[in-house]
Each structure stands twice: as structure tokens, then as C-alpha cells.
Amino acid sequence: MEEEHFNVTVSRADGVATVSVSGDLDLGSADTFRSAVDQALADSRRLEIDFSGLNFIDSSGIRALVSIHNACEVDGYTYRVVAVPPRLQRTFHLAGLDTVLPFS
Amino acid sequence: MLAATIRALLRARSAESEVRLAAREWSATFDAISDAVAVLAPDGSLLRANRSFEQIFDEPGTDRRALDLAGVESGDELQLGSRVFQVRVDRIDHEQRLVVTLSDITAALAVEQERAAALATEQTISRTLQQSLLPERLPARPHLELHAWHVAAESELIVGGDWYDVIETPAGLWLVMGDIAGHGVVAAAQAGQLRHSMRVYAHEGYGIVESLDRLNELVRTTGLTQMATLAIVAVDDDAQTGRLALAGHPPPLVVPRAGEAHFAESAPGAPLGVTGATYAESSVELALGDRLVLYTDGLIERPGESIDDGLERMRRSAEGVDGLEPLRAKLVRELSGVADLRDDVALLLARRV
Numbered sequence: 001m002e003e004e005h006f007n008v009t010v011s012r013a014d015g016v017a018t019v020s021v022s023g024d025l026d027l028g029s030a031d032t033f034r035s036a037v038d039q040a041l042a043d044s045r046r047l048e049i050d051f052s053g054l055n056f057i058d059s060s061g062i063r064a065l066v067s068i069h070n071a072c073e074v075d076g077y078t079y080r081v082v083a084v085p086p087r088l089q090r091t092f093h094l095a096g097l098d099t100v101l102p103f104s
Numbered sequence: 105m106l107a108a109t110i111r112a113l114l115r116a117r118s119a120e121s122e123v124r125l126a127a128r129e130w131s132a133t134f135d136a137i138s139d140a141v142a143v144l145a146p147d148g149s150l151l152r153a154n155r156s157f158e159q160i161f162d163e164p165g166t167d168r169r170a171l172d173l174a175g176v177e178s179g180d181e182l183q184l185g186s187r188v189f190q191v192r193v194d195r196i197d198h199e200q201r202l203v204v205t206l207s208d209i210t211a212a213l214a215v216e217q218e219r220a221a222a223l224a225t226e227q228t229i230s231r232t233l234q235q236s237l238l239p240e241r242l243p244a245r246p247h248l249e250l251h252a253w254h255v256a257a258e259s260e261l262i263v264g265g266d267w268y269d270v271i272e273t274p275a276g277l278w279l280v281m282g283d284i285a286g287h288g289v290v291a292a293a294q295a296g297q298l299r300h301s302m303r304v305y306a307h308e309g310y311g312i313v314e315s316l317d318r319l320n321e322l323v324r325t326t327g328l329t330q331m332a333t334l335a336i337v338a339v340d341d342d343a344q345t346g347r348l349a350l351a352g353h354p355p356p357l358v359v360p361r362a363g364e365a366h367f368a369e370s371a372p373g374a375p376l377g378v379t380g381a382t383y384a385e386s387s388v389e390l391a392l393g394d395r396l397v398l399y400t401d402g403l404i405e406r407p408g409e410s411i412d413d414g415l416e417r418m419r420r421s422a423e424g425v426d427g428l429e430p431l432r433a434k435l436v437r438e439l440s441g442v443a444d445l446r447d448d449v450a451l452l453l454a455r456r457v
Contacts, residue, residue: 101374
């Protein structure tokens with residue numbers, strides 16, 4: 001089930017680890033996403049989360065994103081969130097995340 | 105002729121020995137069964153009993169005890185001394201014989217009772233914890249009518265991190281709606297800590313934005329919870345104006361006396377627990393009869409659906425019903441799916457009167 005609705009890949013270029021997410025980031029996939037980010041941060045100090053393929057995010061997905069944000073702040077990693085599809089921008093706005101998280 | 109007689113005799117003897125063998129097999133089996141088995145005549149007198157049966161009854165074969173047994177039915181439970189037996193009655197040969205089987209269920213019953221006691225304890229803990237999360241009563245104000253609802257009112261087994269509170273301050277009431285990420289008693293205990301911390305900030309005279317700042321600092325530095333969302337509306341004593349601040353929580357719904365329901369204009373801030381979060385205040389004007397609905401996302405969030413769809417469904421559901429309690433009932437009925445109340449849901453409604 002999870003494979004059908006969610007996919008995450010990690011790629012590296014010029015010292016930046018890119019975690020690309022597609023599908024639904026929810027209760028069933030939040031831990032997988034978090035693990036992929038931890039793996040990406042193991043040998044990279046710069047992180048990019050690519051949400052261009054993101055279809056849906058629920059409160060579990062937001063919680064995962066918040067914990068990544070806090071971990072990056074504490075440990076001094078640089079990260080940014082890119083390519084949020086327009087219809088999900090409102091979700092991030094309502095959750096107040098656009099006031100703190102580095103979206104671009 | 106003679107040969108035929110001998111063959112017939114031999115066959116009879118072989119049949120006889122088979123019958124004897126079968127009788128011995130049956131007798132050994134009868135006595136080996138751990139259930140107590142007795143065969144009764146139609147008048148209830150005991151014809152035969154196995155070893156387990158005789159061990160239960162000190163005086164096997166007495167008519168009195170046998171008569172007692174004649175009155176039992178399948179499915180009965182029979183208490184004999186400190187043990188409990190389940191009864192099975194088989195009627196054979198047109199009720200010429202009753203076979204009564206008694207199975208000792210004392211141990212199984214004890215396990216069942218322990219389980220029931222454990223469940224009752226758990227329910228008491230859940231209920232107590234849930235009650236500690238919610239105000240015992242809502243304060244009365246001349247210009248503001250209040251009504252609140254929590255899913256625990258419908259399903260005692262749901263314990264979670266949703267809570268509401270109404271805090272009395274010198275300038276008016278604070279309506280608070282909060283949601284801790286996660287479920288169960290841990291989330292409920294964390295929610296209790298946030299609720300009381302917020303009361304402390306309010307009583308110490310902090311404003312809603314300062315209180316959120318402090319609460320966020322508390323959550324971040326103590327690791328009290330990973331994430332929580334919160335909405336506060338501070339309503340003035342005349343109930344004409346409310347000041348609103350949000351921490352990752354969807355905005356309150358305004359249901360005016362006249363006109364369409366809409367979500368309050370707000371400046372969303374990040375959830376509590378986010379490093380670097382900042383909060384801002386906006387205002388909500390209430391005309392006479394206007395209603396305000398604070399809620400948790402259990403009411404709007406559905407798998408695979410965008411939050412806007414959930415919000416719009418709620419907005420439409422709030423149309424066409426008067427009063428606070430009827431509005432709450434309609435929202436719960438139409439949005440949470442009463443048959444499937446699994447998620448935590450809380451609602452706090454206010455009306456300017």
C-alpha cells in the first residue's frame with residue numbers, strides 16, 4: 001500500500017543531499033520520510049527537501065517536518081524546502097509553517 | 105452342519121470379545137476424561153459416573169445429588185464448593201438416558217474476572233485523566249453564552265491529546281482549544297500540562313501572543329511534547345471583540361446571525377514546539393447573535409483530502425442551524441461520523457448574547 005502512495009529518494013550533488021518526496025506524506029509514510037532525511041544528513045550538512053511530487057500531507061507529515069526543522073536548527077544543518085505544489089502551500093500556511101520553515 | 109455351527113459359534117465368540125474390548129476401551133476413556141460425566145436414568149437416579157465425577161462428589165451415587173443434576177440444563181453454571189462448572193446435558197434414546205457433563209471453568213472465569221477488573225481500572229484512569237483535561241464547568245458571562253463538547257462524552261475509551269479550556273481573566277474570557285500530536289494517555293497527560301501552563305500565563309497577566317511565546321519556549325526546552333497546536337480567542341467582557349492567536353491550529357469558524365459562515369481572519373503561527381516560531385494577533389468582531397466555533401482537526405481531517413476541503417465541509421455544515429448545542433450536534437453528526445468515533449474531537453462554541 002505504502003509503496004503505491006508514497007516514494008522517497010535521496011540524491012547528492014555538490015555537497016547537498018536532496019530528499020525527494022512523492023505521494024502522500026501521512027501517518028503511514030512519515031517515519032520512512034524521517035529515516036530518509038536522517039540518512040541524508042549522515043554525510044551531508046546541507047539538505048534540500050523536494051516536495052514537487054507531494055500529493056498530500058497530514059498532521060503526522062507536518063510533525064515529521066517540524067522534527068526535521070528542529071533537528072537542523074539544533075545541529076546547525078542548512079536546509080530548505082523546495083517546490084511545494086500550489087495547492088499544498090495553503091496547508092503549510094494554515095499550519096503556520098511558512099512563518100518559520102525555509103520555503104523557496 | 106457341524107462345521108456351520110462351529111463357524112457360527114466362533115463368529116459369536118469373536119463378536120463377544122470385540123464387545124468386551126469396546127466396553128473396556130469405553131470404560132478407560134470414560135474415566136480418563138477430566139470433565140465429570142454422569143449417566144442418569146429418566147427419574148434422575150445416577151446409573152454411572154466417571155472418576156472425575158466421583159472425585160467432585162464425596163458420596164457417589166446418592167439419589168439426592170443425582171436428582172439435583174436431573175434439573176440442570178445445557179449452558180448452566182453450577183457452583184460446587186469453591187469451583188464453578190459449566191453444564192452440558194445430552195439426551196439419548198428418547199430421554200431414556202441423560203448424560204450430564206460438568207466442565208471445570210473456575211480458572212477461565214478467574215482470568216475473565218481479572219481482565220474485566222483491569223479494563224474497569226483502565227477506564228477509571230482514562231476517565232479521571234480526561235476529566236482533569238477539561239474544565240468542570242464553563243464560566244457564565246452576561247454577554248457570552250458557551251457550550252463545549254469532547255469526544256470522551258460519547259466514547260469513554262478514547263483518550264487523547266485534544267482539550268479545551270475557558271480561562272477567566274480580568275479583561276474577559278480566554279477560549280482555548282488545543283491538540284497534542286499523538287494519542288492515548290501520554291498525549292492526555294501532556295495536554296494537561298499545557299492546559300495548566302496556559303492558565304498560569306493568563307493569570308500572571310501575559311497577553312495571548314506572549315503566552316504562546318512562553319508556551320512554545322516551554323515545549324521546546326522541556327521536550328514536553330514533540331508538537332502541539334493551539335488556538336486562543338480572548339473575548340472582551342462585552343463580547344464585541346475577540347483577539348485571536350493561532351499556533352499551527354486552523355482558524356475558528358464564525359457563524360454570523362445573518363450571512364454566510366466564514367473562517368476568522370488570522371495570522372497563522374507555527375505549532376508549539378517549533379524552534380524560531382513567532383506568533384501574531386488578529387481581531388474578530390462579533391455582532392449580537394454571532395457564534396464562534398473552535399474545534400480540533402479530528403473534525404476536519406480525512407485521509408488523502410486537503411485541509412481546505414475539510415474546512416469547506418465544516419463551513420457548509422455549520423449553516424442553517426440555530427443555537428449552540430444544536431450546531432455542535434450537527435457538526436459532530438455530519439463531520440465526525442458518529443459510527444466511527446475513533447479520533448479525538450473537541451469543540452468549544454460561544455455566542456454573543
